[in-house]
Amino acid sequence: MTQSKSRLVTCPSCKKQSEYSADNPFRPFCCERCRLIDLGCWAAENYRVPIEQDPFDESAPPPLS
Numbered sequence: 001m002t003q004s005k006s007r008l009v010t011c012p013s014c015k016k017q018s019e020y021s022a023d024n025p026f027r028p029f030c031c032e033r034c035r036l037i038d039l040g041c042w043a044a045e046n047y048r049v050p051i052e053q054d055p056f057d058e059s060a061p062p063p064l065s
């Protein structure tokens with residue numbers, strides 16, 4: 001019988017060796033948790049930018065109408 005050689009990749013989250021195959025739906029991550037951790041990091045980075053440049057600062061005087 002022929003055994004298909006599966007490629008091993010390093011999980012970007014925990015640096016563990018994981019299988020890069022169709023059996024691993026979370027590739028290149030080793031598991032679902034590592035994949036979510038990586039996505040969470042991305043979300044946190046994205047949220048920081050708009051908060052830093054908040055045009056509605058409380059120190060600014062309110063518009064008079």
Ligand SMILES: [Zn+2]
Nearest residue numbers: 011014030034
């Ligand atoms: Zn991992």
